[in-house]
Amino acid sequence: MIHSISVIMGKGKTGKKEPVERIDFKMGDVVSIVGPTGSGKTTFINDIELFAHENTPTGRKVLIDGKPAPDEYRDDPSKNPIALITQHTTFLSDLPVKEFLETHARIRQADKSRVQHFVNETLGFANQLTGEPILIHSRMTELSGGQTRALLIADATIICDTPIVLLDEVENAGIHRTKALELLRQHRKIFIFVTHDPRIALLSDFRIVMKAGMVMDVLHTDKKEKEYALEVSKLDDALCILRDKIRHGERLTGHLLEAFA
Numbered sequence: 705m706i707h708s709i710s711v712i713m714g715k716g717k718t719g720k721k722e723p724v725e726r727i728d729f730k731m732g733d734v735v736s737i738v739g740p741t742g743s744g745k746t747t748f749i750n751d752i753e754l755f756a757h758e759n760t761p762t763g764r765k766v767l768i769d770g771k772p773a774p775d776e777y778r779d780d781p782s783k784n785p786i787a788l789i790t791q792h793t794t795f796l797s798d799l800p801v802k803e804f805l806e807t808h809a810r811i812r813q814a815d816k817s818r819v820q821h822f823v824n825e826t827l828g829f830a831n832q833l834t835g836e837p838i839l840i841h842s843r844m845t846e847l848s849g850g851q852t853r854a855l856l857i858a859d860a861t862i863i864c865d866t867p868i869v870l871l872d873e874v875e876n877a878g879i880h881r882t883k884a885l886e887l888l889r890q891h892r893k894i895f896i897f898v899t900h901d902p903r904i905a906l907l908s909d910f911r912i913v914m915k916a917g918m919v920m921d922v923l924h925t926d927k928k929e930k931e932y933a934l935e936v937s938k939l940d941d942a943l944c945i946l947r948d949k950i951r952h953g954e955r956l957t958g959h960l961l962e963a964f965a
């Protein structure tokens with residue numbers, strides 16, 4: 705049972721020491737990483753995924769419950785506590801969704817009699833995340849970007865059931881973000897999102913601010929920002945509705961701001 709992971713910072717792109725010395729993540733934390741393109745967001749989550757031990761360009765160190773990661777995390781994929789969903793996840797397999805999930809559940813889950821249960825639960829979870837329902841017999845390669853993301857998040861959460869889930873750039877249209885965060889919070893894991901989505905950032909416990917390859921600051925969502933979160937969600941919902949209408953070839957009618965009420 706893992707309780708926490710910590711990152712001991714190293715240096716930025718120019719070799720300067722990072723202003724923030726250490727970040728501790730504990731089970732149940734939902735965290736965002738923000739910063740402009742090239743600021744080191746992907747590098748930061750890659751350091752976590754690699755269990756960096758001063759052996760990556762950043763010189764960072766990752767500790768699991770205060771200690772360096774045991775070798776078995778790297779050597780045995782079934783023992784690895786981290787699931788990483790990258791920006792460029794594509795499928796080499798052209799399996800139907802059902803077979804893909806069944807195969808994965810058989811590899812990851814000890815209780816083989818419950819494979820169907822895991823498959824159904826994962827698909828149900830994914831379909832709460834995406835507005836375009838995933839059909840169990842569709843092929844993995846036919847899924848849209850949003851559907852793929854939703855399925856991978858659900859797969860990481862339910863079938864892999866790793867205590868730590870890392871997601872690079874989640875602002876894919878087609879994911880219900882508030883719903884996603886709500887569902888993810890029911891699972892006591894550490895979720896770390898690379899994002900510049902205000903909705904996800906404000907629904908996180910804290911956000912890590914990156915610049916020039918360094919962790920510059922850690923901002924905890926305060927009371928004022930939590931109030932903001934509600935309004936941001938409303939704005940964002942309204943924009944999603946508009947986007948959907950445009951996508952479906954409709955005209956925008958009525959008063960624009962009515963959608964924001």
Ligand SMILES: Nc1ncnc2c1ncn2[C@@H]1O[C@H](COP(=O)(O)OP(=O)(O)O)[C@@H](O)[C@H]1O
Binds near residue numbers: 718739743
């Ligand atoms: N601390 C660091 N030390 C050295 N190189 C870094 C550091 N952080 C990021 N980089 C390099 O900077 C480039 C951009 O980083 P990346 O993590 O891809 O940025 P982002 O995901 O924010 O767009 C990459 O080539 C990466 O290897």
Ligand SMILES: [Mg+2]
Binds near residue numbers: 745
């Ligand atoms: Mg990146």
